[in-house]
Amino acid sequence: MFELLRRLFKKEEEMRSKDLARERLRLVLIHDRADVSPQVFESLKSDLIRVISKYMDIDEAGTSVELDSSKDSVALVASIPVICVKRTAGQG
Amino acid sequence: MEGRALVITSGKGGVGKTTTVANLGIGLAMLGRQVVMVDADIGLRNLDIVMGLENRIVYDIVNVTEGKCKIRQALIRDKRFDNLFLLPAAQSRDKDAVTPDQMKALLTELKKEFDYILIDCPAGIEGGFKNAIAGADKAIIVTTPEVSAVRDADRIVGLLEASDLPDPRLIVNRVKIDMVRRGDMLDIRDILDILSIELLGIVPEDENIIVSTNRGEPVILDDGSRASQAFRNITRRLEGEEVPFMSLEPGNGFIAFIKRLMGLAR
Numbered sequence: 001m002f003e004l005l006r007r008l009f010k011k012e013e014e015m016r017s018k019d020l021a022r023e024r025l026r027l028v029l030i031h032d033r034a035d036v037s038p039q040v041f042e043s044l045k046s047d048l049i050r051v052i053s054k055y056m057d058i059d060e061a062g063t064s065v066e067l068d069s070s071k072d073s074v075a076l077v078a079s080i081p082v083i084c085v086k087r088t089a090g091q092g
Numbered sequence: 093m094e095g096r097a098l099v100i101t102s103g104k105g106g107v108g109k110t111t112t113v114a115n116l117g118i119g120l121a122m123l124g125r126q127v128v129m130v131d132a133d134i135g136l137r138n139l140d141i142v143m144g145l146e147n148r149i150v151y152d153i154v155n156v157t158e159g160k161c162k163i164r165q166a167l168i169r170d171k172r173f174d175n176l177f178l179l180p181a182a183q184s185r186d187k188d189a190v191t192p193d194q195m196k197a198l199l200t201e202l203k204k205e206f207d208y209i210l211i212d213c214p215a216g217i218e219g220g221f222k223n224a225i226a227g228a229d230k231a232i233i234v235t236t237p238e239v240s241a242v243r244d245a246d247r248i249v250g251l252l253e254a255s256d257l258p259d260p261r262l263i264v265n266r267v268k269i270d271m272v273r274r275g276d277m278l279d280i281r282d283i284l285d286i287l288s289i290e291l292l293g294i295v296p297e298d299e300n301i302i303v304s305t306n307r308g309e310p311v312i313l314d315d316g317s318r319a320s321q322a323f324r325n326i327t328r329r330l331e332g333e334e335v336p337f338m339s340l341e342p343g344n345g346f347i348a349f350i351k352r353l354m355g356l357a358r
């Protein structure tokens with residue numbers, strides 16, 4: 001009985017197409033804006049390299065920063081090959 | 093005092109730019125302002141027929157920028173308001189017939205004589221758009237509450253920013269009240285958040301707009317209709333008045349309705 005109610009409720013929720021529209025728009029605009037201004041990614045990448053270099057030696061040429069989409073989320077995925085971790089890591 | 097040039101733009105086509113220009117033109121003229129509407133949708137002239145002025149055209153905007161006639165000769169006076177004018181688009185030319193520099197020079201001249209210059213922009217983001225926004229002081233973006241139109245509006249916000257036209261304001265057109273009630277239409281609040289843009293007005297879907305366009309008598313003249321009220325409110329906001337966003341539902345419960353529309357109550 002409870003389960004049935006819950007499912008009915010869920011059904012109602014799913015029918016609100018405005019919520020679906022909002023989420024789909026939010027996700028697509030993350031990509032649109034990133035595509036339109038790739039310089040944002042370039043400067044993010046160089047900022048990341050600068051910060052991480054304080055803690056470890058990294059392979060700058062092998063570094064990549066990308067958006068990765070699944071069905072209902074977008075993640076920023078950075079791949080940064082580490083060459084060596086500094087001994088003073090964390091302190092400076 | 094110098095006039096203000098407002099460009100009405102959208103990204104996606106067919107969302108109501110020309111309708112908006114016609115109604116705001118009349119609305120501002122009703123308040124006694126000196127107004128000129130510039131049809132910058134070259135090759136797809138429309139504003140003349142929406143205004144019911146299609147039989148009066150002698151010269152067009154390209155004739156002016158090419159120096160074939162004076163601005164005054166090309167301006168068509170409205171049949172209802174003698175302080176309202178239309179500068180028609182050229183029909184048999186392409187989108188690049190008016191360059192950004194020519195547009196700027198034209199606006200400089202018009203600003204000397206008019207309080208408001210309303211520019212009807214072509215759809216799209218190519219040359220025609222860039223020419224139409226050149227020299228404008230402020231942009232108004234029109235969208236419908238649909239994902240494709242909002243997505244294209246986002247593109248326009250970015251392009252306007254890159255063209256030194258920051259802080260555009262948004263008109264959400266063709267809002268269908270029964271669909272809002274069912275939760276099947278994007279919330280205005282969500283659209284504003286997603287685009288991070290300020291609202292200028294909400295215009296309901298209204299059959300009177302089609303009837304009035306058939307007649308060449310913009311809907312704002314018909315003071316009983318909801319769309320007319322919406323455009324009158326926008327006109328007053330342009331004049332700097334604080335006008336609450338309209339109720340789209342007559343009778344009681346309208347506050348709750350407006351809240352629902354704005355997405356404040358769920």
Ligand SMILES: Nc1ncnc2c1ncn2[C@@H]1O[C@H](COP(=O)(O)OP(=O)(O)OP(=O)(O)O)[C@@H](O)[C@H]1O
Pocket residue numbers: 102104105106107108109110111112133138213214215265266267295296297298299301302305319
């Ligand atoms: N609020 C509304 N309710 C009902 N119909 C509307 C409304 N707004 C616009 N329309 C209708 O939608 C159509 C498109 O409007 P309009 O020509 O103003 O759009 P546009 O953005 O100028 O198009 P284009 O990109 O082709 O220049 C017209 O037929 C108009 O009558």
Ligand SMILES: [Mg+2]
Pocket residue numbers: 109110111133138212
């Ligand atoms: Mg148009």
